[in-house]
Amino acid sequence: MNWNWFHKFASPKWFYQISERILPGLCVVTFSLLCVGLIWGIGFAPADAKQGNSFRIIYLHVPSSFLALAGYFLMAFAGAIGLVWRIKLSFWVMKCAAPIGGIFTLLALVTGGLWGKPTWGSFWVWDARATSMLILLFLYIGVYLLGRSFQNLDSGDKASAFLSIIGTVNIPIIYKSVDWWFTLHQPATINFTSAPSMHPDMFYPLFIMIIAFYLVYGLALILSLRVEILSRERKTKWVRKLISQQ
Amino acid sequence: MSVAILSLKNLSFNRNEKPVFDPIDLEVKEGDMIHIKGANGSGKTTLLRILVGLLQPSSGSIKHQGVDLQACLYDYFSNIAYVGHNSAVKDSLTVFENLCWMSGKNKSVDSHINTLEIFGLMSQKDSLCGELSAGQKRKVALTRILHNDAKIWFLDEPINALDSQGVSILKKAMEKHKNNQGIVVFASHQDVMIGDVKKILIRNTIH
Amino acid sequence: MRTNFQSNLFFSYLKRDLLIAFRRRSASLNPLIFFVMIVALMPLSLGSYESRLQQIAPGVIWIMALLSVLLSSESLFDEDYRDGSLEQMIITPNLLFMLVLGKITAHWLTKSLPIAIASPLMGLLLSMSPESIFSLMIGLIIGTACFTLLGGLGAALTVATKDKSFLLALIIMPLYVPIIIFGSSMIYYRIDGMDWSYPLAALLSIFCMLTILSPLSISGIFRSSMVE
Numbered sequence: 001m002n003w004n005w006f007h008k009f010a011s012p013k014w015f016y017q018i019s020e021r022i023l024p025g026l027c028v029v030t031f032s033l034l035c036v037g038l039i040w041g042i043g044f045a046p047a048d049a050k051q052g053n054s055f056r057i058i059y060l061h062v063p064s065s066f067l068a069l070a071g072y073f074l075m076a077f078a079g080a081i082g083l084v085w086r087i088k089l090s091f092w093v094m095k096c097a098a099p100i101g102g103i104f105t106l107l108a109l110v111t112g113g114l115w116g117k118p119t120w121g122s123f124w125v126w127d128a129r130a131t132s133m134l135i136l137l138f139l140y141i142g143v144y145l146l147g148r149s150f151q152n153l154d155s156g157d158k159a160s161a162f163l164s165i166i167g168t169v170n171i172p173i174i175y176k177s178v179d180w181w182f183t184l185h186q187p188a189t190i191n192f193t194s195a196p197s198m199h200p201d202m203f204y205p206l207f208i209m210i211i212a213f214y215l216v217y218g219l220a221l222i223l224s225l226r227v228e229i230l231s232r233e234r235k236t237k238w239v240r241k242l243i244s245q246q
Numbered sequence: 247m248s249v250a251i252l253s254l255k256n257l258s259f260n261r262n263e264k265p266v267f268d269p270i271d272l273e274v275k276e277g278d279m280i281h282i283k284g285a286n287g288s289g290k291t292t293l294l295r296i297l298v299g300l301l302q303p304s305s306g307s308i309k310h311q312g313v314d315l316q317a318c319l320y321d322y323f324s325n326i327a328y329v330g331h332n333s334a335v336k337d338s339l340t341v342f343e344n345l346c347w348m349s350g351k352n353k354s355v356d357s358h359i360n361t362l363e364i365f366g367l368m369s370q371k372d373s374l375c376g377e378l379s380a381g382q383k384r385k386v387a388l389t390r391i392l393h394n395d396a397k398i399w400f401l402d403e404p405i406n407a408l409d410s411q412g413v414s415i416l417k418k419a420m421e422k423h424k425n426n427q428g429i430v431v432f433a434s435h436q437d438v439m440i441g442d443v444k445k446i447l448i449r450n451t452i453h
Numbered sequence: 454m455r456t457n458f459q460s461n462l463f464f465s466y467l468k469r470d471l472l473i474a475f476r477r478r479s480a481s482l483n484p485l486i487f488f489v490m491i492v493a494l495m496p497l498s499l500g501s502y503e504s505r506l507q508q509i510a511p512g513v514i515w516i517m518a519l520l521s522v523l524l525s526s527e528s529l530f531d532e533d534y535r536d537g538s539l540e541q542m543i544i545t546p547n548l549l550f551m552l553v554l555g556k557i558t559a560h561w562l563t564k565s566l567p568i569a570i571a572s573p574l575m576g577l578l579l580s581m582s583p584e585s586i587f588s589l590m591i592g593l594i595i596g597t598a599c600f601t602l603l604g605g606l607g608a609a610l611t612v613a614t615k616d617k618s619f620l621l622a623l624i625i626m627p628l629y630v631p632i633i634i635f636g637s638s639m640i641y642y643r644i645d646g647m648d649w650s651y652p653l654a655a656l657l658s659i660f661c662m663l664t665i666l667s668p669l670s671i672s673g674i675f676r677s678s679m680v681e
Contacts, residue, residue: 177634
C-alpha cells in the first residue's frame with residue numbers, strides 16, 4: 001500500500017505550511033462565532049425562570065466542559081497514533097493538547113463554581129461531575145508534567161502518551177466510582193442530572209458557543225503546535241531557511 | 247555467500263531532533279569481531295544500544311538475517327548477550343548468585359563454578375558484590391557473558407576498569423568466541439590490541 | 454513446557470527480589486515505620502476525642518497507607534535502572550510480563566503487605582470497632598496490592614526522569630481515586646450495617662484488571678525504547 005500521503009500529512013513542514021494558509025480564515029470565523037454567541041447569549045436570550053440571569057454562565061460552562069473531556073480523548077488518541085505509527089507530529093499534537101485541555105478544564109471548574117454560588121449557595125459541591133472534572137484536571141497536569149521532565153524529549157513524548165492512554169481507560173472507572181460515592185454520602189437535595197428542557201432561544205446561542213469553543217480549541221492547538229514544530233525542528237534546514245528569510 | 251547476521255543500512259539516530267552520529271552502513275557475518283571506535287560522546291553506546299534492540303533507529307534499517315529487527319526481536323534476544331555501560335551486578339547478591347540469576351536455567355552448579363575460575367573470582371564466590379571494586383564487578387558481568395550460549399556478544403567499554411591480567415583473559419575469550427563462528431561487537435574509545443578486528447569509526451560531522 | 458518456563462521466570466524474579474529485600478531488612482521496613490508514625494501523629498493533631506477519631510479513622514488509615522505505598526513505589530525499578538539490570542531484563546527473550554509481575558509481587562510482599570497487616574493495630578489506636586477493623590484489613594490487603602500495581606506503572610513511566618518521587622505521586626494519585634473510594638466505603642458500609650460485599654467486589658475486580666493491565670503496560674513502556 002502507498003503510505004506516502006500518510007507520511008506527508010504527518011510531516012511537520014507540510015503542516016506548518018498548510019496551517020499558515022488556514023489560520024487567517026479560521027481566526028475570522030472563530031472570533032465572529034464567539035462574538036455572536038456571547039452577545040446573543042448574554043444580551044438577548046431570555047432569562048431562566050428559576051435562576052434568573054445567573055444561568056447565563058452556562059454559555060461558557062457547558063462548552064468548556066465539553067472540550068475538557070473531548071480534549072482528553074483527542075490527546076490520548078494522538079498519543080496512541082504516535083506510539084503505534086511512530087509519528088512525531090502526532091506526539092506533538094498530544095503534547096500541545098495537554099495544557100490547552102487543562103485550561104479548558106480549569107475554566108469549566110471556575111465557571112461551574114461561579115454558577116453554583118448563586119444557585120445553590122456554595123462555590124464547590126462534591127458532586128460526581130465536579131469531582132470528576134477536578135480529577136480530570138489532575139490527569140492533565142500529570143500528562144503535562146511528565147512530558148516535560150525528560151532530558152530526551154522523545155522519551156517524554158512516549159511517556160506522556162502512555163499516561164494519557166492509561167488515563168483514558170481510567171476515566172470511566174473514576175467517573176463511575178465517584179458517582180457511586182456521591183450517591184452514598186450525599187442526600188439528594190438538589191437534582192443535578194435532570195436537565196430542564198431548554199427554550200430554543202436559549203439553546204441556539206449555546207449551540208453557537210459550543211461550535212465557537214471547538215474552533216477556539218482548534219485554533220489554540222494549531223498555534224501552539226506551530227510553536228512546538230519550530231522549536232523542535234530548529235536544527236533542520238527548512239526552519240533555518242525560514243528564520244533567515246525574516 | 248551466507249546471509250549477513252546483522253546488516254545496517256544508512257542507520258542514524260536522532261536525539262532531540264539532532265543526529266547523534268553520521269549514518270552508518272555495516273555488515274556483520276559469522277566470525278566477525280567489530281570494534282566501534284569513537285571519542286567520548288560520539289554515540290558508541292547509543293549505537294550499541296540500537297544493535298542490541300534497546301533503542302529504535304530514527305532512520306535507516308537494521309536487519310537480522312535479512313529480517314527487520316523489530317519483527318524478530320524475541321528470536322534475536324535469545325541470540326545475544328550484552329554487557330552494558332553499567333554492569334547489571336546486584337550489590338546485595340553474592341558473586342555466585344549474580345552469576346546464576348542472569349544465565350540460562352539449564353546450567354549446572356558445577357559449570358557456574360568452572361566459569362568463575364576464568365576470571366579468578368573463585369575466592370570471592372560467596373562475598374556480596376557491594377563489597378567488590380568496580381573492576382571486579384566488571385569481571386562478574388563478563389563472566390556472565392562467557393557462561394551464556396549467545397552467538398553475538400555486545401560489550402560496551404569492556405576493558406575499562408579491568409587490570410592487565412583481566413584484559414588478556416578477556417581478549418583470549420573474545421578470540422575463542424570468534425573462532426567458534428561467534429560474533430563479538432565491542433565499543434571502546436581506545437585501541438585494543440587484538441588480532442583481525444574490523445574497526446568502525448563513528449563520529450558526528452553534522453555538528 | 455514454555456508456560457512452565459515463564460512461571461519459573463516469575464518465581465526466579467520473585468525470589469531474587471525477596472532475597473535482596475531480606476538482605477536489606479532495615480530499608481524494607483521503612484514504609485511500614487512511616488505508616489505507623491504518621492497514623493500515630495493523627496490524634497495529636499485532631500484531638501483524642503474517641504467519637505471523632507472513630508469517624509475519621511478509616512479514611513485516615515487508607516490515605517496514609519496510600520502515601521506509604523506511593524513513597525516506596527519509586528524504588529521498584531530505580532535500582533535496576535541505575536545498575537543496568539533493567540536493560541538486561543528488557544533484552545531477555547521472555548515475556549517481560551512475568552518478570553515485572555514477579556518484581557511487583559516481591560515489592561508488595563515486602564513493602565506494602567506489612568502496612569495492611571499492621572493496620573488493625575492502628576485501627577485500635579484510633580479506637581475503631583472490631584468489625585470495622587476486620588473490613589479495614591481485608592480492604593487494605595487488596596488495596597495495597599492495587600496501589601503497588603499502579604505505583605509500578607508510575608515508577609516505569611518516571612524511571613528515566615530526574616526528580617521522580619514527586620512526579621510519580623502526581624501522575625499516579627488521580628488513578629488511585631476508585632480504589633480509595635471503594636476501599637473506605639467497605640468500612641463505612643460495615644459500620645452502617647449494610648452489605649459490604651458490593652464495594653469489596655468492586656475492589657476485587659479493579660485488582661484483577663490491574664494484575665493484567667499494569668504489568669502489560671509496564672512491559673510496553675520498557676520495550677518502547679523509552680528508557681534511556
